[in-house]
Amino acid sequence: MCLSIVSIESVQAQKKKNKKSKAAAAVLATPKDKDAIKAYTAVITKDATTDDGLFKTHHVKKEYFYEIPFKVLNKDMLWVSRVAQIQEGLGGGYMNAGSKTNEQVVHWVRFQDKILLKIRSFSNTAPSTKAIAKSVEVNNFEPTLYAFDIKAFNADSTAVVINVTKFFSEDVPAISGLSSRLRKEYKVKKLDATRSFVNSIKSFPENIEVKQDFTYVASEPPTQSKSESISLQMNQSMILLPEIPMQPRLYDPRVGFFTVSQNDYGSMALKADKKTYIRRWRLVPKDLEAYARGELVEPIKPIVYYLDPGTPENLKAYMKQGIEDWQKPFEAAGFKNAIIAKDAPTPEEDPEFSPEDIRYSVVRYVASTTRNAVGPSVSDPRSGEIIESDIIWYHNHLRSYRNRYLLETGAANPSARTLDTPAEEIGEMMRMVIAHEVGHALGFPHNMAASYAYPVASLRDGAFTQEFGLAASLMDYTRYNYVAQPGDKNVRFIRQMGPYDHYATNWGYRYIAAANTAEEEVPTLNKWILEKANDPKYKFGRQSSTFDPQSQTEGVGDDPIAASTYGLKNLKYVAANLPAWTSDKTNNYDDLEELYGELLGVYSRYVGHVVTNIGGVFEDLKTPEQGGFIYTHLDEKSQKASMQWLQKNIFDTPEWLIDKNILQNIDHAGYFEKVRKLQERHLNSLLSFERIGRLIDAETTDTNYYSALEMLKDLRSGIWSEANRAKNVAIYRRNLQRSYIDRMGYLLKEEAAERRPGSSGFEGAISYDVALSDVRPLVRGELASLRSRLKKARNSGVNTVTQYHYDDAIARIDEFLNTTAGK
Incomplete structure (x- = not known):
């Protein structure tokens, strides 16, 4: 009986033990346990397709794995996201196969049982040997782009395996092809996981390339609206950066290069030392x-x-x-x-x-x-x-x-007077555009001072243009020679490389073997600049210097008045012959309409170059050892001559543009509005807070200056000249005069745009308190003087339309003066 009792108790104990074992097994079998680190062969099975390279990549059934060697953890890698294939219309024309959507440096970091993909920044740095390096580190904590569970280790524990399927199948903003702007524009709701997948992953010795096919649900896609879908293929490139970075070259603003910048907190200058390096x-x-x-x-x-x-x-x-x-x-x-x-x-x-x-x-x-x-x-x-x-x-x-060639050179260049431009000339244009874009890819920005290096007269010289081209650099926007006149011999019409391109390439790319640091290169680099400092062919001018007459987009030659005068003379010849070169040949008006529209743009550019002279400030980048000033105002005589040119060539009605043979064959109406918009654009540019501010500023430093008051008086006198001569005002001039009053009212009411440092195009904007400046007293005084003149002019025998126009102008002025009184 005792034995039986012992036996029964033993069986019961064994049952309890089995229950505990089952319970423990149940705990181990929870979903968490499924994610535990497993044997390599349990993850990378015999069904795996493996690609060896920077990382081993494995494709197992429907899943993708990275096998990351420990030796490349914490190594800097450049990650570039590009569009590989794109749906029609997506992005509005400037997004295409090959477009980069993001560029970032990453590194892979192990944290416990995870691998973190971290985004690195080099905006703030310090030498690792200095104590402040720790402060830089903790105040620049790296964002975690994604966290991966470690799935396995390889056989010799030299690499870790992670599953990247979910990462590359999800809509991760940092590597996406759709920006927040596009998502909003197309009303994107979500990524459709059922129509999105990893297309391929390929590993190479220094990089990994991933292709993803994505389809988004969108209420308003750019095309195929009924599908309510946007599809595109993304390519993710990740390349190992050099263990030892290339020795950088310090940027000097006197030579144009794209740049990267860092704040070095290891500096002893009592502040972070901003170091800017050229891109090359x-x-x-x-x-x-x-x-x-x-x-x-x-x-x-x-x-x-x-x-x-x-x-x-x-x-x-x-x-x-x-x-x-x-x-x-x-x-x-x-x-x-x-x-x-x-x-x-x-x-x-x-x-x-x-x-x-x-x-x-x-x-x-x-x-x-x-x-x-x-x-x-x-x-x-x-x-x-x-x-x-x-x-x-x-x-x-x-x-x-092709269009610009015809419009800008057709007067002096017979081969441009056709819609079928010779293939060799089209090829030469393409060659120079490609060379220009390659220049950007080599690190060179636009050099808008390069066109100003050559005298205008030299552009009519065949020998000169064949040897030196149209500008000192291909990186200017001097596309064609619109200065050359009919009868000029052997003139080059298409741009080419110039001496600045050779100079800047040497400055940025010559290998300086004796220098072991960027700082040691500086004396040599400075010496090269000083050797060329007084030669305009080697000057760099920023595109964003909107105030500088010598650094203008699409400019040609060193005198905007002379160049634009030649250009307008040629353009008038082209306008008179445009139907003969287009519609008369094609028996339709499509090309005539297109070219006339572009002709207005060419004309506007010529005018804009002269407008820049008013309130113009030359920017000559230099160091103190070179002496002289960086900024100097254009002299009064040149500015007054520019105002006279503008009155004659834009504010006096450009009758040559109003050609019935063109206008009445391309549109049923709106002729007067085309002219008004052209005139208004340049009128508003003249009457801008920035320009008037520069004219006022000139009074503080110069003796030979064109004052804001003189400019406003000259402008009013020219635009309202009929009021001084008891002359009827034609429709085009009435439109212009009303635009003038509206713009003056704008100057009375509005505030200047805030300057945004570092924003392209805002280098020309000066920041000042408009309400406390001379702007509003000057504008109010000019409107009062105009009102007085118009009251007399309306009773000087002019026709009824002119009287009504003057009455309306007086009412508009009164409204502005009354509503802004005290401002």
Whole structure:
């Protein structure tokens, strides 16, 4: 009996033990346990397709895994998000296959049983040996882009495995192709997971390329509205940055370069030291001794551009020429064959070639009606080293160049007087546009002072233009020679490389072997600038200097009045012949309408160049050792001459534009409005707070100045000249005069736009208290004087329409003066 009792108790105890074991097993079998670190072979099974490279990537059934070696954890990697394929109309014309949507530096970090993808910033730095480095670290905490659970370790525990399927299948804003603006515009609701998936993941020795196919649910997609969908393919490139960054080169504003900047908190200057480096490719001579002897030497790694496989055959040669035109400037820096153009390999030659692959720089040819070309690049923010660039050429861009060629050179250039421009000339235009965009991709911004380097008269000289081109740099916006006149011989009409391009390439790219730091290079770099400092051919002018007459977009020559006078003379000839060159040939009016519209734009640019003279301030970037002033006002005589030119060529009605043979064949009405809009644009530009502020400011420093009062009097006198001569006012002038009163009223009521430091185009905006300045007293005084004159003029025998016009003008002035009294 005792034995039986013991036996029963033993069985019961065993049952309890089994229950506990089952309970424990149940706990271990919860979903959390499923995410626990497992054996490598349980995660990367025999069904895996593996690609070896920077990381091993594995495709197991419907899931993707990264096998990250511990040795690359915490290493800096550049992550670039690009559009690989795009739905028609998405982004409004400037978004296309090849468009970059984001660029960031990341690194992979282990934290406990997770791998974190962190975004790195180099805006604030300090040497790791200094105590302040710790403060920089804790005050610049790195955002975590994504957190991955560790799934396994490899066999020898030298790498960690994570599942990246969810990351690349989700709508992660930092790597998305849709900005918040586009999401709002198209009313995007969500990413549709059932129609979104990872297309491919490929690993290479230094980079990984991922393609994602995404479809979003959107109430108002750009096309195919009934689908309520937006689809695009994204390419994510991640490339390992150099362990040791390229030695940077310190930026000097006297030579134009795109830049990257850092705040160095290790400085002893009692503040963070802002260091700005130029953006450039890493070019190192293969043979340093030969290079030191002055011989041309090939770089260890040349810059290579591939042509998009979709490039039309008839354009490839011109594209290659445009790319390799930069070989000559690189020779000035001591390199030969520094930049090379190649056809993209065929699928048979390289089945893995992709234009989105960050290893390749490509000239992308985009089937789009957009008329433009751009030359962006991606760079290492630690040093400014350019890693890769994709130049974008939009298919319809040559149409713009054909039109501008006809309009700007047709008077002096018989071969431009046609819609069928000779193929070689079209090719030359494309070649120079590609070369210009390559210049951007090499680090060069626009140099708008380059056109001002040449006297206007030299642009009518065949020998001069054939040797030196139209401007000192291809990076200016001097596209065509609109100064040359009929009868000028052997003149070049299309832009080309200039001496500044060779100079700037040498300054930015010459290898300075003796310098071991960026700071050690500065004396040599400064010496090169000083050697050329007094020669206008080597001057750099910022595009954003909207106040500087010598740094103007689309300008030609060193005298805006002379250049625009020649340009208008040519444009009048073209306008008179436009129907003969277009509609008479095609038997329709489409091209006539298009070209007339663009002719108005060309005319407006010529006028705008002279407007800049009023209140113009020259910007000559220099250091104290060079002496003189950086900023000087244009002299009074030149400004008064500019005002006289404007009265004659824009504010006096441009009758030559009002051609019935054109207007009555392209539109049923609106002729007077076309002219008013043109005149109003330049009137408003003259009567801007910024310009009047500069004129007032000149009184504080100059003796030979054109005062704000003189400018306003001269402008009023010219625009209202009929009131001084008892003359009837025609419809175009009535429109202009009403625009004048409205703009003066604006100056009485409104405030100047706030200056936004660092915003392009706002360098010309000065910040001052308008209400306490001379602006409103001057404007109020001018309106009062005008009102007095109009009261007399309305009774001087003018016709009824003019009387009504003067009555209305007086009423408008009274309204402004009464409502702004005391302001």
